[in-house]
Amino acid sequence: MCGIVGITVKEKNKLKDKSLGKTLASLLKMLEYRGYDSVGIAVISDGNIIIRKARGKIDEVSSKVIFSEIDGLTGIGHTRWATHGPPSDENAHPHTDCKGTLALVHNGIIKNFYIIKKDLQKKGHSFKSETDTEVMAHLIEDKLYKSNSKVFLETLKEALDEIEGSYAFAIIYKNEPNRIYFAKKLSPLIIGVGKDVNLVASDIPAVLSYTNHIIPLRDGEYGWITPNEIVIKYGDEIVDFTSRIKTIDWNVENVSKAGYPHFMLKEIYEQPLSLRETFFGLQSDPNIERITERLVDSEKIYITGAGTSFHAGLVFRYFLSKLGGRSSFPFISSEYSQVSEEIGEKDILVAISQSGETIDTLTAVRSFKINGSGIVSISNVLESAIPRESNYAIYMRAGPEIGVAATKTYLTQVLTLTYIAIQYAHIAGRLTDSEYRDHLNILSKASEITESSIRISEPLVKMYAKDLKSSKSMYILGRGLGSILALEAALKVKEIDYIHAEAYPAGESKHGPIALVEPGFPVFFIFTLNHRKELIGNIKEMRSREGIIYVSTPTADMIRENTLDSRILNIASYHSEILEPYAHIPAYQLLSYYISVENGHDPDKPRNLAKTVTVE
Numbered sequence: 001m002c003g004i005v006g007i008t009v010k011e012k013n014k015l016k017d018k019s020l021g022k023t024l025a026s027l028l029k030m031l032e033y034r035g036y037d038s039v040g041i042a043v044i045s046d047g048n049i050i051i052r053k054a055r056g057k058i059d060e061v062s063s064k065v066i067f068s069e070i071d072g073l074t075g076i077g078h079t080r081w082a083t084h085g086p087p088s089d090e091n092a093h094p095h096t097d098c099k100g101t102l103a104l105v106h107n108g109i110i111k112n113f114y115i116i117k118k119d120l121q122k123k124g125h126s127f128k129s130e131t132d133t134e135v136m137a138h139l140i141e142d143k144l145y146k147s148n149s150k151v152f153l154e155t156l157k158e159a160l161d162e163i164e165g166s167y168a169f170a171i172i173y174k175n176e177p178n179r180i181y182f183a184k185k186l187s188p189l190i191i192g193v194g195k196d197v198n199l200v201a202s203d204i205p206a207v208l209s210y211t212n213h214i215i216p217l218r219d220g221e222y223g224w225i226t227p228n229e230i231v232i233k234y235g236d237e238i239v240d241f242t243s244r245i246k247t248i249d250w251n252v253e254n255v256s257k258a259g260y261p262h263f264m265l266k267e268i269y270e271q272p273l274s275l276r277e278t279f280f281g282l283q284s285d286p287n288i289e290r291i292t293e294r295l296v297d298s299e300k301i302y303i304t305g306a307g308t309s310f311h312a313g314l315v316f317r318y319f320l321s322k323l324g325g326r327s328s329f330p331f332i333s334s335e336y337s338q339v340s341e342e343i344g345e346k347d348i349l350v351a352i353s354q355s356g357e358t359i360d361t362l363t364a365v366r367s368f369k370i371n372g373s374g375i376v377s378i379s380n381v382l383e384s385a386i387p388r389e390s391n392y393a394i395y396m397r398a399g400p401e402i403g404v405a406a407t408k409t410y411l412t413q414v415l416t417l418t419y420i421a422i423q424y425a426h427i428a429g430r431l432t433d434s435e436y437r438d439h440l441n442i443l444s445k446a447s448e449i450t451e452s453s454i455r456i457s458e459p460l461v462k463m464y465a466k467d468l469k470s471s472k473s474m475y476i477l478g479r480g481l482g483s484i485l486a487l488e489a490a491l492k493v494k495e496i497d498y499i500h501a502e503a504y505p506a507g508e509s510k511h512g513p514i515a516l517v518e519p520g521f522p523v524f525f526i527f528t529l530n531h532r533k534e535l536i537g538n539i540k541e542m543r544s545r546e547g548i549i550y551v552s553t554p555t556a557d558m559i560r561e562n563t564l565d566s567r568i569l570n571i572a573s574y575h576s577e578i579l580e581p582y583a584h585i586p587a588y589q590l591l592s593y594y595i596s597v598e599n600g601h602d603p604d605k606p607r608n609l610a611k612t613v614t615v616e
């Protein structure tokens, strides 16, 4: 996830800061939550494009490359969260073509960038960065100079037709000094509509100091803005957007949360986008095949992580076994000493950490390395300690997560690991080519299943949160994959709501835990596709002790027929086990969020917890 912005003003006195460079830096500050490993701006000044950019946070870069001394009336800016190419001065946006006639900023992933880049290099284009974005600058240049008669907008459309993936672009072109071109597909982009000033941005906070009138762009739309004009096109048609202009009434306090009361809720809502970006990123990651082959060839596969990341690791173990027929050995990273004696050179450790800095996981990685094991890391932060110390690193594209509770990083970890399990099963010969494609196609639906589960479950969750806010204890149960998802659901309730929530496989009740169940004791069931008959039995068993039963399920009728007075937590429908995490987990994330709000706690900063644990 990155943040992009562009502003074009009629006269200098329309700027709220002393210079255009300073203005772009302040607008980017409002998008810093979307990424903060490198920053850059490009402006048109006296008929030339000036670019200043560097690795680092906005304030550091701003004073290092002195944004404030750059002036002009039209400019673009970018704050980066690295995906293709590590954070560096060269990989920071904006990017430009060979002759420096245009500059562009991008949020998204160009899946087919590698093929386009090779082709452009053969034609003589020279690249300065390792990013996917830079190909777009050269692709437009290539097309522009093939035919002198072409207008920029037509060329832009031709280039957009050639790239695959997701994008929000803002582009300036030397020959048209008061215009910003834009295009959107799958990544967010809005237009800020002002008077003698117009803007484009990834998100509303970046435009609010100039206007509270916005147009949210739709996929496939592209066009341009000047200080007084807005042109939006879809295909060859001009779009009439007048009825789409919205007025925003956010205040300064909630602006960085994009109108949400808390980061946690915002991040729960960001999951569909993060999942889509992660899926596209995996499809365009040239390392995945090599990593999978290394896993197939390894003698033993160990899996480690802490907290939520460990729970994602258990989902990996499940699918690696179900799809790939391969056993693996998960362990909680702080317990590495239980297994590190057994390690040999042919083994491989899959280390999962969203921050890439958790000391327990880093220590496990180091101990495995000493014993000769290969390391594959899964992280959300490029160039963090764990990926740096690994032989192979895979990155999720969840974007920065600010709320202490892991939400979007969990589901993107699960998606990444399930993707690898599918690759494994294919390379190991357990899935035919067509089964492999079918499985990937199913996994590509993770984003929409998450989106509809959030929508369907939220009203019910709000209601149940009122009943549960005074509970001292609850069980969250499932079987098979459901028992693994239950662990993550229970962790959310513990850390955000300070309620004792215990997860265990539902079949275990009779071996002890059911002794705690008395009238009114809440018991949740994650009602998965498999083991339905047994789950119904477990629900009845708990109901007969007068526990209050809640069931997350897309098939309410089946539960009602069999267990009468269960409280249904409706979620999205799905037809494959692969999609179960995305259907069930959002409901429990929302449940923990709303219980916390009901009790007047701050879900973003739960007591006694830190986002990244760097002490043993």
Ligand code: F6R
Binding pocket: 305, 306, 307, 308, 309, 310, 352, 353, 354, 355, 356, 357, 358, 361, 404, 405, 406, 407, 491, 495, 611, 612, 613
């Ligand atoms: C739970 C949570 C923690 C982390 C754990 C590992 O919501 O956030 O349990 O999952 O501290 O952190 P990372 O993934 O950064 O290694």
